[in-house]
Amino acid sequence: MTYAIRIHQTGGPEVLSWESVDLPAPGAGEATVRHAAVGLNFIDTYHRTGLYPLPMPSGIGLEGAGVVEAIGPGVTEVQVGDRVAYAGGPIGAYAEARNIPAHRLLKLPDAISFDTAAAMMLQGLTAAYLLRKTYRVQPGDAVLIHAAAGGVGLIACQWAKALGATVIGTVGSAAKGELAKAHGCDHVINYSTENFVSRVREITGGEGVPVVYDGVGKDTFMGSLDSLRPLGMLVTYGNASGPVPPLDLLLLSQKGSLFVTRPTIVSYTAKRADLEALGAELFDVVASGKVKIEVHQRYALKDAAQAHSDLEARKTTGSTILIP
Ligand SMILES: NC(=O)c1ccc[n+]([C@@H]2O[C@H](COP(=O)([O-])OP(=O)(O)OC[C@H]3O[C@@H](n4cnc5c(N)ncnc54)[C@H](OP(=O)(O)O)[C@@H]3O)[C@@H](O)[C@H]2O)c1
Structure with a gap:
Protein backbone atom coordinates (compact mmCIF):
# COMPACT_ATOMS: atom_id res chain seq x y z
CA MET A 1 0.00 0.00 0.00
CA LEU A 122 11.82 16.29 -17.89
CA GLN A 123 12.55 19.96 -18.50
CA GLY A 124 16.31 19.36 -18.84
CA LEU A 125 16.04 16.37 -21.19
CA THR A 126 13.64 18.50 -23.21
CA ALA A 127 16.13 21.36 -23.36
CA ALA A 128 18.79 18.79 -24.31
CA TYR A 129 16.95 17.38 -27.30
CA LEU A 130 15.62 20.79 -28.41
CA LEU A 131 19.03 22.48 -28.44
CA ARG A 132 21.22 19.51 -29.39
CA LYS A 133 19.01 17.50 -31.76
CA THR A 134 15.88 19.24 -33.08
CA TYR A 135 17.81 22.34 -34.11
CA ARG A 136 21.46 21.99 -33.15
CA VAL A 137 22.45 25.41 -31.78
CA GLN A 138 25.76 26.73 -33.14
CA PRO A 139 28.00 29.43 -31.65
CA GLY A 140 26.84 32.79 -32.98
CA ASP A 141 23.22 31.73 -33.60
CA ALA A 142 20.56 34.12 -32.34
CA VAL A 143 17.82 31.97 -30.81
CA LEU A 144 14.37 32.98 -29.57
CA ILE A 145 13.13 31.11 -26.50
CA HIS A 146 9.58 31.80 -25.28
CA ALA A 147 8.59 31.67 -21.59
CA ALA A 148 12.27 32.14 -20.77
CA ALA A 149 11.71 32.28 -16.99
CA GLY A 150 9.75 29.01 -16.88
CA GLY A 151 10.96 25.50 -16.17
CA VAL A 152 12.20 24.54 -19.64
CA GLY A 153 12.94 28.20 -20.35
CA LEU A 154 15.48 28.86 -17.58
CA ILE A 155 17.36 25.66 -18.40
CA ALA A 156 17.28 26.22 -22.18
CA CYS A 157 18.44 29.84 -21.94
CA GLN A 158 21.47 28.98 -19.80
CA TRP A 159 22.34 26.03 -22.03
CA ALA A 160 21.95 27.98 -25.29
CA LYS A 161 24.19 30.70 -23.86
CA ALA A 162 26.80 28.10 -22.89
CA LEU A 163 26.69 26.84 -26.50
CA GLY A 164 27.65 30.32 -27.68
CA ALA A 165 24.26 31.56 -28.86
CA THR A 166 22.84 35.05 -28.54
CA VAL A 167 19.74 34.31 -26.49
CA ILE A 168 16.53 36.30 -26.88
CA GLY A 169 13.92 35.37 -24.27
CA THR A 170 10.28 36.35 -23.90
CA VAL A 171 8.60 36.70 -20.49
CA GLY A 172 5.25 37.79 -19.09
CA SER A 173 6.47 40.28 -16.45
CA ALA A 174 9.36 42.58 -15.56
CA ALA A 175 10.38 40.41 -12.59
CA LYS A 176 10.55 37.35 -14.85
CA GLY A 177 12.68 39.44 -17.22
CA GLU A 178 15.28 40.03 -14.50
CA LEU A 179 15.37 36.32 -13.78
CA ALA A 180 15.80 35.41 -17.46
CA LYS A 181 18.63 37.96 -17.78
CA ALA A 182 20.40 36.36 -14.84
CA HIS A 183 20.11 32.96 -16.58
CA GLY A 184 21.63 33.43 -20.00
CA CYS A 185 19.31 35.82 -21.84
CA ASP A 186 21.16 38.56 -23.71
CA HIS A 187 17.87 40.24 -24.63
CA VAL A 188 14.56 40.00 -22.81
CA ILE A 189 11.21 40.91 -24.33
CA ASN A 190 8.08 41.30 -22.20
CA TYR A 191 5.51 39.91 -24.62
CA SER A 192 2.64 41.16 -22.43
CA THR A 193 3.60 44.75 -23.22
CA GLU A 194 5.88 44.63 -26.30
CA ASN A 195 5.50 43.32 -29.86
CA PHE A 196 8.07 40.51 -29.80
CA VAL A 197 8.19 40.17 -33.60
CA SER A 198 9.36 43.74 -34.16
CA ARG A 199 11.76 43.54 -31.21
CA VAL A 200 13.33 40.35 -32.62
CA ARG A 201 13.76 42.05 -36.02
CA GLU A 202 15.34 45.05 -34.29
CA ILE A 203 17.75 42.89 -32.27
CA THR A 204 18.78 40.82 -35.33
CA GLY A 205 19.25 43.83 -37.64
CA GLY A 206 16.12 42.91 -39.60
CA GLU A 207 17.27 39.38 -40.39
CA GLY A 208 15.21 37.24 -38.00
CA VAL A 209 16.39 34.18 -36.07
CA PRO A 210 17.27 30.73 -37.43
CA VAL A 211 15.23 29.01 -34.71
CA VAL A 212 12.35 29.72 -32.32
CA TYR A 213 11.67 27.39 -29.39
CA ASP A 214 7.99 27.90 -28.62
CA GLY A 215 6.31 26.16 -25.67
CA VAL A 216 3.58 28.79 -25.41
CA GLY A 217 1.61 27.65 -28.46
CA LYS A 218 -1.58 29.39 -29.57
CA ASP A 219 -0.72 32.97 -28.51
CA THR A 220 2.80 33.07 -29.96
CA PHE A 221 2.67 30.70 -32.96
CA MET A 222 2.14 33.25 -35.76
CA GLY A 223 4.56 35.72 -34.20
CA SER A 224 7.12 32.94 -33.94
CA LEU A 225 6.82 32.21 -37.68
CA ASP A 226 7.25 35.94 -38.35
CA SER A 227 10.42 36.08 -36.23
CA LEU A 228 12.27 33.54 -38.39
CA ARG A 229 14.76 34.27 -41.13
CA PRO A 230 14.27 32.41 -44.45
CA LEU A 231 14.74 28.65 -44.04
CA GLY A 232 14.37 29.08 -40.27
CA MET A 233 12.82 26.47 -37.99
CA LEU A 234 9.90 26.90 -35.62
CA VAL A 235 10.08 24.27 -32.91
CA THR A 236 6.60 24.31 -31.39
CA TYR A 237 6.90 22.01 -28.40
CA GLY A 238 4.06 22.99 -26.06
CA ASN A 239 0.66 24.59 -25.54
CA ALA A 240 0.84 26.65 -22.33
CA SER A 241 -1.59 29.21 -23.83
CA GLY A 242 -3.63 26.58 -25.70
CA PRO A 243 -3.08 24.31 -28.71
CA VAL A 244 -2.04 25.75 -32.07
CA PRO A 245 -4.87 25.64 -34.65
CA PRO A 246 -4.37 23.78 -37.95
CA LEU A 247 -1.79 25.39 -40.22
CA ASP A 248 -2.04 26.27 -43.91
CA LEU A 249 1.27 24.92 -45.22
CA LEU A 250 1.37 27.56 -47.96
CA LEU A 251 2.14 30.08 -45.21
CA LEU A 252 5.51 28.38 -44.78
CA SER A 253 6.43 29.03 -48.40
CA GLN A 254 5.16 32.62 -48.29
CA LYS A 255 7.12 33.41 -45.14
CA GLY A 256 10.44 32.12 -46.51
CA SER A 257 10.58 28.32 -46.98
CA LEU A 258 10.21 27.77 -43.24
CA PHE A 259 10.35 24.52 -41.28
CA VAL A 260 7.92 23.68 -38.47
CA THR A 261 8.30 20.69 -36.16
CA ARG A 262 6.21 19.50 -33.21
CA PRO A 263 8.56 17.28 -31.18
CA THR A 264 8.04 15.37 -27.92
CA ILE A 265 10.43 14.02 -25.34
CA VAL A 266 8.78 10.63 -25.81
CA SER A 267 10.07 10.22 -29.39
CA TYR A 268 13.51 11.65 -28.60
N1 LIG B 1 7.25 18.55 -26.22
C1 LIG B 1 7.97 18.24 -25.17
O1 LIG B 1 8.77 17.29 -25.20
C2 LIG B 1 7.84 19.06 -23.92
C3 LIG B 1 8.55 18.70 -22.77
C4 LIG B 1 8.48 19.54 -21.66
C5 LIG B 1 7.69 20.68 -21.70
N2 LIG B 1 6.97 20.96 -22.81
C6 LIG B 1 6.17 22.17 -22.90
O2 LIG B 1 7.01 23.26 -22.62
C7 LIG B 1 6.26 24.30 -22.06
C8 LIG B 1 6.91 24.74 -20.77
O3 LIG B 1 6.76 23.70 -19.81
P1 LIG B 1 7.18 23.93 -18.30
O4 LIG B 1 6.73 22.72 -17.55
O5 LIG B 1 8.59 24.34 -18.25
O6 LIG B 1 6.22 25.15 -17.87
P2 LIG B 1 6.64 26.66 -17.53
O7 LIG B 1 7.37 27.24 -18.70
O8 LIG B 1 7.31 26.69 -16.21
O9 LIG B 1 5.24 27.34 -17.38
C9 LIG B 1 4.56 27.81 -18.51
C10 LIG B 1 4.87 29.28 -18.81
O10 LIG B 1 4.28 29.60 -20.04
C11 LIG B 1 4.00 30.98 -20.07
N3 LIG B 1 2.64 31.21 -20.58
C12 LIG B 1 2.35 32.01 -21.62
N4 LIG B 1 1.03 32.06 -21.81
C13 LIG B 1 0.46 31.31 -20.83
C14 LIG B 1 -0.90 31.00 -20.50
N5 LIG B 1 -1.93 31.47 -21.20
N6 LIG B 1 -1.12 30.20 -19.43
C15 LIG B 1 -0.10 29.71 -18.71
N7 LIG B 1 1.21 29.97 -18.99
C16 LIG B 1 1.48 30.76 -20.05
C17 LIG B 1 4.15 31.50 -18.62
O11 LIG B 1 5.33 32.28 -18.56
P3 LIG B 1 5.22 33.89 -18.83
O12 LIG B 1 4.33 34.41 -17.75
O13 LIG B 1 6.62 34.37 -18.74
O14 LIG B 1 4.61 34.05 -20.18
C18 LIG B 1 4.27 30.24 -17.80
O15 LIG B 1 5.05 30.42 -16.65
C19 LIG B 1 4.84 23.77 -21.89
O16 LIG B 1 4.07 24.14 -23.00
C20 LIG B 1 5.05 22.28 -21.90
O17 LIG B 1 3.92 21.57 -22.28
C21 LIG B 1 7.04 20.16 -23.92
Whole structure:
Protein backbone atom coordinates (compact mmCIF):
# COMPACT_ATOMS: atom_id res chain seq x y z
CA MET A 1 0.00 0.00 0.00
CA THR A 2 1.17 3.53 -0.77
CA TYR A 3 -0.37 6.94 -1.42
CA ALA A 4 -0.73 8.58 -4.83
CA ILE A 5 -2.64 11.31 -6.62
CA ARG A 6 -5.31 9.83 -8.89
CA ILE A 7 -7.79 11.38 -11.32
CA HIS A 8 -11.22 9.87 -11.98
CA GLN A 9 -12.42 12.56 -14.40
CA THR A 10 -10.86 15.46 -16.28
CA GLY A 11 -11.28 18.99 -14.98
CA GLY A 12 -9.75 21.68 -12.78
CA PRO A 13 -7.10 21.13 -10.09
CA GLU A 14 -9.84 19.83 -7.75
CA VAL A 15 -9.96 16.52 -9.64
CA LEU A 16 -6.54 15.62 -8.21
CA SER A 17 -7.31 13.18 -5.43
CA TRP A 18 -4.90 11.83 -2.75
CA GLU A 19 -5.65 8.13 -2.32
CA SER A 20 -4.19 4.93 -0.96
CA VAL A 21 -3.28 2.56 -3.79
CA ASP A 22 -1.87 -0.94 -4.07
CA LEU A 23 1.81 -1.31 -4.79
CA PRO A 24 2.39 -4.86 -6.02
CA ALA A 25 5.85 -6.44 -6.23
CA PRO A 26 7.59 -5.26 -9.42
CA GLY A 27 6.86 -7.37 -12.50
CA ALA A 28 9.35 -8.59 -15.10
CA GLY A 29 11.56 -5.70 -16.23
CA GLU A 30 10.20 -3.36 -13.55
CA ALA A 31 11.73 -1.60 -10.55
CA THR A 32 9.98 -0.18 -7.49
CA VAL A 33 11.16 3.38 -6.89
CA ARG A 34 10.48 5.16 -3.59
CA HIS A 35 10.30 8.83 -4.56
CA ALA A 36 12.24 11.46 -2.65
CA ALA A 37 10.86 14.14 -4.99
CA VAL A 38 8.47 14.33 -7.94
CA GLY A 39 8.63 16.90 -10.76
CA LEU A 40 5.75 19.21 -11.73
CA ASN A 41 5.39 19.86 -15.45
CA PHE A 42 2.96 21.76 -17.62
CA ILE A 43 2.07 18.52 -19.42
CA ASP A 44 0.53 17.30 -16.13
CA THR A 45 -2.12 20.00 -16.55
CA TYR A 46 -2.88 18.78 -20.11
CA HIS A 47 -3.44 15.28 -18.74
CA ARG A 48 -5.64 16.67 -15.95
CA THR A 49 -7.80 18.79 -18.28
CA GLY A 50 -8.05 16.14 -20.99
CA LEU A 51 -6.17 18.13 -23.67
CA TYR A 52 -3.99 15.00 -23.81
CA PRO A 53 -6.56 12.24 -23.16
CA LEU A 54 -5.85 9.41 -20.69
CA PRO A 55 -7.93 6.31 -19.94
CA MET A 56 -9.73 6.96 -16.61
CA PRO A 57 -9.20 6.50 -13.76
CA SER A 58 -5.51 7.31 -14.02
CA GLY A 59 -2.41 8.24 -12.15
CA ILE A 60 -0.66 11.45 -13.19
CA GLY A 61 2.89 12.78 -13.45
CA LEU A 62 5.87 11.85 -15.61
CA GLU A 63 8.97 12.60 -13.54
CA GLY A 64 10.51 11.52 -10.27
CA ALA A 65 13.70 10.80 -8.36
CA GLY A 66 14.35 8.35 -5.56
CA VAL A 67 15.81 5.03 -4.50
CA VAL A 68 15.26 1.60 -6.06
CA GLU A 69 13.52 -0.48 -3.41
CA ALA A 70 12.99 -3.71 -5.35
CA ILE A 71 13.54 -5.11 -8.82
CA GLY A 72 11.56 -7.64 -10.83
CA PRO A 73 12.86 -10.59 -12.86
CA GLY A 74 15.24 -9.74 -15.71
CA VAL A 75 16.16 -6.21 -14.61
CA THR A 76 19.73 -5.33 -15.60
CA GLU A 77 19.74 -1.51 -15.67
CA VAL A 78 19.56 -0.86 -11.89
CA GLN A 79 20.03 -2.56 -8.52
CA VAL A 80 18.30 -2.25 -5.16
CA GLY A 81 19.65 0.85 -3.38
CA ASP A 82 20.54 2.79 -6.56
CA ARG A 83 19.75 6.51 -6.65
CA VAL A 84 17.73 7.00 -9.85
CA ALA A 85 15.55 9.46 -11.75
CA TYR A 86 13.31 9.34 -14.80
CA ALA A 87 11.16 11.46 -17.07
CA GLY A 88 8.64 10.99 -19.81
CA GLY A 89 6.48 8.17 -18.55
CA PRO A 90 4.75 5.90 -18.10
CA ILE A 91 2.24 8.08 -16.28
CA GLY A 92 1.96 7.84 -12.48
CA ALA A 93 4.81 9.78 -10.87
CA TYR A 94 2.60 11.59 -8.31
CA ALA A 95 3.06 8.75 -5.83
CA GLU A 96 5.08 8.02 -2.72
CA ALA A 97 6.40 4.92 -4.51
CA ARG A 98 5.67 3.22 -7.82
CA ASN A 99 6.68 0.48 -10.22
CA ILE A 100 8.26 1.59 -13.49
CA PRO A 101 10.03 -0.16 -16.39
CA ALA A 102 13.69 -0.22 -15.37
CA HIS A 103 14.81 0.80 -18.87
CA ARG A 104 13.34 4.28 -18.20
CA LEU A 105 15.61 4.85 -15.17
CA LEU A 106 18.92 6.69 -15.17
CA LYS A 107 21.35 6.34 -12.27
CA LEU A 108 22.09 9.68 -10.65
CA PRO A 109 25.64 10.96 -10.24
CA ASP A 110 26.48 11.76 -6.57
CA ALA A 111 26.69 15.47 -7.46
CA ILE A 112 22.99 15.62 -8.33
CA SER A 113 20.52 15.66 -5.43
CA PHE A 114 17.05 14.12 -5.60
CA ASP A 115 15.43 17.57 -5.55
CA THR A 116 17.59 18.77 -8.44
CA ALA A 117 16.94 15.56 -10.37
CA ALA A 118 13.16 15.75 -9.95
CA ALA A 119 13.31 19.39 -11.03
CA MET A 120 15.41 18.84 -14.12
CA MET A 121 14.81 15.47 -15.72
CA LEU A 122 11.82 16.29 -17.89
CA GLN A 123 12.55 19.96 -18.50
CA GLY A 124 16.31 19.36 -18.84
CA LEU A 125 16.04 16.37 -21.19
CA THR A 126 13.64 18.50 -23.21
CA ALA A 127 16.13 21.36 -23.36
CA ALA A 128 18.79 18.79 -24.31
CA TYR A 129 16.95 17.38 -27.30
CA LEU A 130 15.62 20.79 -28.41
CA LEU A 131 19.03 22.48 -28.44
CA ARG A 132 21.22 19.51 -29.39
CA LYS A 133 19.01 17.50 -31.76
CA THR A 134 15.88 19.24 -33.08
CA TYR A 135 17.81 22.34 -34.11
CA ARG A 136 21.46 21.99 -33.15
CA VAL A 137 22.45 25.41 -31.78
CA GLN A 138 25.76 26.73 -33.14
CA PRO A 139 28.00 29.43 -31.65
CA GLY A 140 26.84 32.79 -32.98
CA ASP A 141 23.22 31.73 -33.60
CA ALA A 142 20.56 34.12 -32.34
CA VAL A 143 17.82 31.97 -30.81
CA LEU A 144 14.37 32.98 -29.57
CA ILE A 145 13.13 31.11 -26.50
CA HIS A 146 9.58 31.80 -25.28
CA ALA A 147 8.59 31.67 -21.59
CA ALA A 148 12.27 32.14 -20.77
CA ALA A 149 11.71 32.28 -16.99
CA GLY A 150 9.75 29.01 -16.88
CA GLY A 151 10.96 25.50 -16.17
CA VAL A 152 12.20 24.54 -19.64
CA GLY A 153 12.94 28.20 -20.35
CA LEU A 154 15.48 28.86 -17.58
CA ILE A 155 17.36 25.66 -18.40
CA ALA A 156 17.28 26.22 -22.18
CA CYS A 157 18.44 29.84 -21.94
CA GLN A 158 21.47 28.98 -19.80
CA TRP A 159 22.34 26.03 -22.03
CA ALA A 160 21.95 27.98 -25.29
CA LYS A 161 24.19 30.70 -23.86
CA ALA A 162 26.80 28.10 -22.89
CA LEU A 163 26.69 26.84 -26.50
CA GLY A 164 27.65 30.32 -27.68
CA ALA A 165 24.26 31.56 -28.86
CA THR A 166 22.84 35.05 -28.54
CA VAL A 167 19.74 34.31 -26.49
CA ILE A 168 16.53 36.30 -26.88
CA GLY A 169 13.92 35.37 -24.27
CA THR A 170 10.28 36.35 -23.90
CA VAL A 171 8.60 36.70 -20.49
CA GLY A 172 5.25 37.79 -19.09
CA SER A 173 6.47 40.28 -16.45
CA ALA A 174 9.36 42.58 -15.56
CA ALA A 175 10.38 40.41 -12.59
CA LYS A 176 10.55 37.35 -14.85
CA GLY A 177 12.68 39.44 -17.22
CA GLU A 178 15.28 40.03 -14.50
CA LEU A 179 15.37 36.32 -13.78
CA ALA A 180 15.80 35.41 -17.46
CA LYS A 181 18.63 37.96 -17.78
CA ALA A 182 20.40 36.36 -14.84
CA HIS A 183 20.11 32.96 -16.58
CA GLY A 184 21.63 33.43 -20.00
CA CYS A 185 19.31 35.82 -21.84
CA ASP A 186 21.16 38.56 -23.71
CA HIS A 187 17.87 40.24 -24.63
CA VAL A 188 14.56 40.00 -22.81
CA ILE A 189 11.21 40.91 -24.33
CA ASN A 190 8.08 41.30 -22.20
CA TYR A 191 5.51 39.91 -24.62
CA SER A 192 2.64 41.16 -22.43
CA THR A 193 3.60 44.75 -23.22
CA GLU A 194 5.88 44.63 -26.30
CA ASN A 195 5.50 43.32 -29.86
CA PHE A 196 8.07 40.51 -29.80
CA VAL A 197 8.19 40.17 -33.60
CA SER A 198 9.36 43.74 -34.16
CA ARG A 199 11.76 43.54 -31.21
CA VAL A 200 13.33 40.35 -32.62
CA ARG A 201 13.76 42.05 -36.02
CA GLU A 202 15.34 45.05 -34.29
CA ILE A 203 17.75 42.89 -32.27
CA THR A 204 18.78 40.82 -35.33
CA GLY A 205 19.25 43.83 -37.64
CA GLY A 206 16.12 42.91 -39.60
CA GLU A 207 17.27 39.38 -40.39
CA GLY A 208 15.21 37.24 -38.00
CA VAL A 209 16.39 34.18 -36.07
CA PRO A 210 17.27 30.73 -37.43
CA VAL A 211 15.23 29.01 -34.71
CA VAL A 212 12.35 29.72 -32.32
CA TYR A 213 11.67 27.39 -29.39
CA ASP A 214 7.99 27.90 -28.62
CA GLY A 215 6.31 26.16 -25.67
CA VAL A 216 3.58 28.79 -25.41
CA GLY A 217 1.61 27.65 -28.46
CA LYS A 218 -1.58 29.39 -29.57
CA ASP A 219 -0.72 32.97 -28.51
CA THR A 220 2.80 33.07 -29.96
CA PHE A 221 2.67 30.70 -32.96
CA MET A 222 2.14 33.25 -35.76
CA GLY A 223 4.56 35.72 -34.20
CA SER A 224 7.12 32.94 -33.94
CA LEU A 225 6.82 32.21 -37.68
CA ASP A 226 7.25 35.94 -38.35
CA SER A 227 10.42 36.08 -36.23
CA LEU A 228 12.27 33.54 -38.39
CA ARG A 229 14.76 34.27 -41.13
CA PRO A 230 14.27 32.41 -44.45
CA LEU A 231 14.74 28.65 -44.04
CA GLY A 232 14.37 29.08 -40.27
CA MET A 233 12.82 26.47 -37.99
CA LEU A 234 9.90 26.90 -35.62
CA VAL A 235 10.08 24.27 -32.91
CA THR A 236 6.60 24.31 -31.39
CA TYR A 237 6.90 22.01 -28.40
CA GLY A 238 4.06 22.99 -26.06
CA ASN A 239 0.66 24.59 -25.54
CA ALA A 240 0.84 26.65 -22.33
CA SER A 241 -1.59 29.21 -23.83
CA GLY A 242 -3.63 26.58 -25.70
CA PRO A 243 -3.08 24.31 -28.71
CA VAL A 244 -2.04 25.75 -32.07
CA PRO A 245 -4.87 25.64 -34.65
CA PRO A 246 -4.37 23.78 -37.95
CA LEU A 247 -1.79 25.39 -40.22
CA ASP A 248 -2.04 26.27 -43.91
CA LEU A 249 1.27 24.92 -45.22
CA LEU A 250 1.37 27.56 -47.96
CA LEU A 251 2.14 30.08 -45.21
CA LEU A 252 5.51 28.38 -44.78
CA SER A 253 6.43 29.03 -48.40
CA GLN A 254 5.16 32.62 -48.29
CA LYS A 255 7.12 33.41 -45.14
CA GLY A 256 10.44 32.12 -46.51
CA SER A 257 10.58 28.32 -46.98
CA LEU A 258 10.21 27.77 -43.24
CA PHE A 259 10.35 24.52 -41.28
CA VAL A 260 7.92 23.68 -38.47
CA THR A 261 8.30 20.69 -36.16
CA ARG A 262 6.21 19.50 -33.21
CA PRO A 263 8.56 17.28 -31.18
CA THR A 264 8.04 15.37 -27.92
CA ILE A 265 10.43 14.02 -25.34
CA VAL A 266 8.78 10.63 -25.81
CA SER A 267 10.07 10.22 -29.39
CA TYR A 268 13.51 11.65 -28.60
CA THR A 269 14.09 9.31 -25.62
CA ALA A 270 12.22 6.21 -26.80
CA LYS A 271 15.46 4.31 -27.40
CA ARG A 272 17.48 3.55 -24.27
CA ALA A 273 20.70 4.67 -26.03
CA ASP A 274 19.17 8.10 -26.80
CA LEU A 275 17.87 8.47 -23.24
CA GLU A 276 21.32 7.66 -21.86
CA ALA A 277 23.12 10.00 -24.26
CA LEU A 278 20.82 12.96 -23.58
CA GLY A 279 20.93 12.19 -19.84
CA ALA A 280 24.75 12.21 -19.92
CA GLU A 281 24.76 15.62 -21.64
CA LEU A 282 22.29 16.99 -19.10
CA PHE A 283 24.18 15.62 -16.08
CA ASP A 284 27.36 17.09 -17.53
CA VAL A 285 26.07 20.68 -18.01
CA VAL A 286 24.50 20.61 -14.54
CA ALA A 287 27.46 19.06 -12.72
CA SER A 288 29.85 21.50 -14.44
CA GLY A 289 27.73 24.48 -13.34
CA LYS A 290 26.99 25.66 -16.90
CA VAL A 291 23.29 25.16 -16.15
CA LYS A 292 21.90 25.80 -12.67
CA ILE A 293 18.65 24.08 -11.81
CA GLU A 294 16.43 26.58 -10.03
CA VAL A 295 13.88 24.96 -7.75
CA HIS A 296 11.69 27.96 -7.00
CA GLN A 297 8.56 26.19 -5.68
CA ARG A 298 8.07 23.18 -3.43
CA TYR A 299 4.73 21.69 -2.38
CA ALA A 300 3.72 18.61 -0.45
CA LEU A 301 2.70 16.00 -3.04
CA LYS A 302 -0.78 15.86 -1.58
CA ASP A 303 -1.09 19.60 -2.32
CA ALA A 304 -0.54 19.04 -6.05
CA ALA A 305 -3.81 20.87 -6.80
CA GLN A 306 -2.32 24.12 -5.47
CA ALA A 307 0.82 23.54 -7.54
CA HIS A 308 -1.29 23.08 -10.69
CA SER A 309 -3.27 26.27 -9.97
CA ASP A 310 -0.10 28.29 -9.50
CA LEU A 311 1.56 26.88 -12.65
CA GLU A 312 -1.50 27.61 -14.80
CA ALA A 313 -1.83 31.12 -13.31
CA ARG A 314 1.77 31.89 -14.44
CA LYS A 315 2.78 32.38 -10.80
CA THR A 316 5.76 30.01 -10.91
CA THR A 317 9.28 30.52 -12.24
CA GLY A 318 11.97 27.92 -12.86
CA SER A 319 11.20 24.39 -11.69
CA THR A 320 8.70 23.07 -9.17
CA ILE A 321 8.89 19.88 -7.13
CA LEU A 322 6.35 17.92 -5.11
CA ILE A 323 7.57 16.21 -1.95
CA PRO A 324 5.90 12.91 -0.94
N1 LIG B 1 7.25 18.55 -26.22
C1 LIG B 1 7.97 18.24 -25.17
O1 LIG B 1 8.77 17.29 -25.20
C2 LIG B 1 7.84 19.06 -23.92
C3 LIG B 1 8.55 18.70 -22.77
C4 LIG B 1 8.48 19.54 -21.66
C5 LIG B 1 7.69 20.68 -21.70
N2 LIG B 1 6.97 20.96 -22.81
C6 LIG B 1 6.17 22.17 -22.90
O2 LIG B 1 7.01 23.26 -22.62
C7 LIG B 1 6.26 24.30 -22.06
C8 LIG B 1 6.91 24.74 -20.77
O3 LIG B 1 6.76 23.70 -19.81
P1 LIG B 1 7.18 23.93 -18.30
O4 LIG B 1 6.73 22.72 -17.55
O5 LIG B 1 8.59 24.34 -18.25
O6 LIG B 1 6.22 25.15 -17.87
P2 LIG B 1 6.64 26.66 -17.53
O7 LIG B 1 7.37 27.24 -18.70
O8 LIG B 1 7.31 26.69 -16.21
O9 LIG B 1 5.24 27.34 -17.38
C9 LIG B 1 4.56 27.81 -18.51
C10 LIG B 1 4.87 29.28 -18.81
O10 LIG B 1 4.28 29.60 -20.04
C11 LIG B 1 4.00 30.98 -20.07
N3 LIG B 1 2.64 31.21 -20.58
C12 LIG B 1 2.35 32.01 -21.62
N4 LIG B 1 1.03 32.06 -21.81
C13 LIG B 1 0.46 31.31 -20.83
C14 LIG B 1 -0.90 31.00 -20.50
N5 LIG B 1 -1.93 31.47 -21.20
N6 LIG B 1 -1.12 30.20 -19.43
C15 LIG B 1 -0.10 29.71 -18.71
N7 LIG B 1 1.21 29.97 -18.99
C16 LIG B 1 1.48 30.76 -20.05
C17 LIG B 1 4.15 31.50 -18.62
O11 LIG B 1 5.33 32.28 -18.56
P3 LIG B 1 5.22 33.89 -18.83
O12 LIG B 1 4.33 34.41 -17.75
O13 LIG B 1 6.62 34.37 -18.74
O14 LIG B 1 4.61 34.05 -20.18
C18 LIG B 1 4.27 30.24 -17.80
O15 LIG B 1 5.05 30.42 -16.65
C19 LIG B 1 4.84 23.77 -21.89
O16 LIG B 1 4.07 24.14 -23.00
C20 LIG B 1 5.05 22.28 -21.90
O17 LIG B 1 3.92 21.57 -22.28
C21 LIG B 1 7.04 20.16 -23.92
